[in-house]
Amino acid sequence: MRALITNDDGIDAPGLAALARGAVEHGWTVVIAAPAEESSGTSAGLSGAGEAGRVTVERRELPEVPGVQAYAVAAHPGLIALAAAQGAFGEPPDVVLSGVNRGANVGRAVLHSGTVGAALTAAINGARSLAVSLDVGLDPRPRPHWDTAVAVAAKMFDQLAGLPEGTALNLNVPDRAEAGPPQRAPLAEFGSVRSHVQNDESGTFTLTTVTVEGELPPGSDARLLAEGHPTVTALRSVTEDPDLAL
Template sequence: MRALITNDDGIDSPGLAALAQGAVDHGWTVVVAAPAAEASGTSAGLTGAGGAGRVAVERRELPGLAGVPAFAVAAHPGLIALAAAQGTFGEAPEIVLSGVNHGANVGRAILHSGTVGAALTASINGARALAVSLDVGLDPGPRPHWDTAVAVAATLFDRLTELPAGTVLNLNVPDRSEAGPPKRTGLAEFGAVRSHIQNGEDSAFTLTAVTVEGELSPGSDARLLSEGHATVTALNSVTEDPHLDW
């Protein structure tokens, strides 16, 4: 299988290199293309940092991945996934792995995630995609357990190849030395952490992350992850709503 590895934390993220190594170890043909700078919260945006539509691409070599083509791209991950589908980094990928993200992506707020946005963009262009995130919390330790996230993700690799083209799976893994098989679940209304807007007196506002108070929805991805379980959720990409009567 031809696999593209991308993320929204940037080309220098250790989670990106760990996920790429996992794909190599699985026997896939791997290309890495990720934002040149951190691009979290960019959803599936097609923004590039060049003028007149031109986006800079720099060839890189990632630690421990000698011989694996890697590119730092001055663009958001959604645009990188689109470019890959159209042959920018070689033959179009059959699989897109996005992550490992530094922080969970759970609940409906995944709409805003660049990690998930890359996976959704890949799906509408015919690839199967897996977004992978590590739940480091608001006070992360000094050494995130990237290997745990990759080990759990690898248990889904073969299953992903058997699913229909356009499939998207969203995986979240607790930040610990070991994690069991992921539990299939749905999305919470909110995750354990959510974005908060603090309005100022000068018409400006400040974006912060806050811990959600109260009980998380039973059985949801956010609740199970908070209890120490890895979770996986199948996502639909953008489509019409046949049930709306208006």
């Protein structure tokens, strides 16, 4: 299998190297292409830095995965996934792995995640994709357990490869030394943390992240993850709603 590894935390993120290493150890042919700069919250946006549609691509060497082709791309992860599907980094990938993201991606807010956006973009272009996130919380430990996230994801690699083209899965793993197999879970309305807009009198606003008060829905991805269980959710990209009467 040809695997593209991308993320929204940027080319130098430790979670990216850990996920690439896991794919290499699984025996897949790996290419890394990730944003040159941090690009969280970009969803499936196709923005790229450059004039007249030209996007800068810089060859990089990542010491954690020696010998693996790696590219720092001046673009959001959604555009990277689209470009990969059209041969920008060699043969189009069979599988796209996005992550490991620094922070959970749960609930309907996955709509805004660049990690998930790359996976969904890859899926609508014919690849099988897996977004992987580590629940480090708002006060992360000095050394997050990237290897735990990769170990849980790697156990799904063969299953992912056998699923239909266009499959997109969203995996979240608790930040602990060991974790069991993921439980399939529906999306919560919100996760345990959410974005909050604070208005001020100067005509601007500040975007912050806050902890959600109250109980999370039982059985949801947010609730199970908060209880220490990895979760996996099969995602469907944008499609028509045949049940809406107009």
